[in-house]
Amino acid sequence: MISEPQVLTVTQLNTYLKVQFEGDEHLSHAFVTGEISNFTDNYRSGHLYFTLKDEHCAVRAVMFSRSAQRLRFRPENGMKVIVRGRVGVYEVTGQYQLYAEDMQPDGLGALSLAYEQRKAKLEREGLFDPERKKTVPKFPERVGVITSPTGAAVHDIVTILARRWPLAEVVFRPVQVQGEAAAPQIAQALREINRLRCADVIIVGRGGGSLEDLWPFNEEIVVRAVAESSIPVISAVGHETDFTICDFAADLRAPTPSAAAELAVPDGTELLAGVAALETRLRNAASAKLAEAEAMFRPLAESRVLKNPLESVELRRLEIDRLAGMLNGAVSRRQERYKERLASLSGKLNALSPLAVLSRGYAEVRDASGKIIMGTAGVAVSDTIAVRMSDGLLRCTVKEKKAGAADE
DSSP states (O other): OOOOOOOOOHHHHHHHHHHHHHHOHHHHSEEEEEEEEEEEEOTTTOOEEEEEEOSSOEEEEEEOHHHHTTOSSOOOTTOEEEEEEEEEEETTTTEEEEEEEEEEESSSTHHHHHHHHHHHHHHHTTTTOGGGOOOOOSSOSEEEEEEOSSSHHHHHHHHHHHHHOTTSEEEEEEOOOSSTTHHHHHHHHHHHHHHHTOOSEEEEEEOOOOTTTTGGGGSHHHHHHHHHOSSOEEEEESSTTOOOHHHHHSSEEOSSHHHHHHHHSOOHHHHHHHHHHHHHHHHHHHHHHHHHHHHHHHHHHTSHHHHOHHHHHHHHHHHHHHHHHHHHHHHHHHHHHHHHHHHHHHHHHHHHOHHHHHHTTOOEEEOTTSOBOOSGGGOOTTOEEEEEETTEEEEEEOOOOOOSOOOO
């Protein structure tokens, strides 16, 4: 059974083609070389529009402002360049074009293309991410130096380190910095210093030269060793205008080996000058504070109390004597009042005392169990009772009992 062909709209067709272009890995990271023509610089937006052509064909290209701002040269018509970017479809017109992300003059051929391809690959892997960068210590005790033992770079580095920070020990690891054996040696030196933990910061580099001379520092084995180093690495390759892939992977880039030495350690002379300045400020501040305290305490030192401290003691002693006399008088008066009050209360208590009542001719009568007898009702004939008088105790036997008042 033959299926009927599917009818697409123009939008559907262009969208389909765009998806196909974006899904092709070869088109998402393409390097294209050609000659620039129809170059237009949109000053308002910052975008660059141009055509890239060779002897037989041409392709439209655009570089957006965020990428154009990173260019180190100004593109012109007729200039042969190598463009890195992606190929996509502009759906509105159905045309495919090259979206340029980077551009370099095509003057060095294969090396330049290899440089861009390798740099883009490692950048996609995240080896250049700022989050990976480590901070160079302010006061390193040991500085690792990886460079040629015969070049001027090692002399410059060691001289500057000794002048700026003689406290730091230099751990020198000689390597070749040019030729086929250079890259493996540089990578091995980085790994050895990390394994032995014999440095607080590492300087790796060499003096200036051509792109071919500096190529070991663009090799993937070296770049990965720099990125994997747990010790901060300062890259110092070539002159100020030279850039290698090692520079992007390092924690810090120095324009020259001499500059790397200056970045690796502090300037001892400046530190001493700073300490001296702080010492002077501290002395001045201390002197001012002492002068202020002296001005505040001078009137106190000249006061009468401090000049004759015993006089104050004598005055306090007289005051204590006066207060002691007042206290003794107050205590004596209060004692007299308490004595008078005690005598009054004693008289009242004595008047209420049972003994006082007994002394007036009264008696206290109790039965055999010791209970007070309040009247005749509580006593029977022949009962034994105890009669307490003021001068003694009588034990009596009841012979007769009469009710009412008794006159006999």
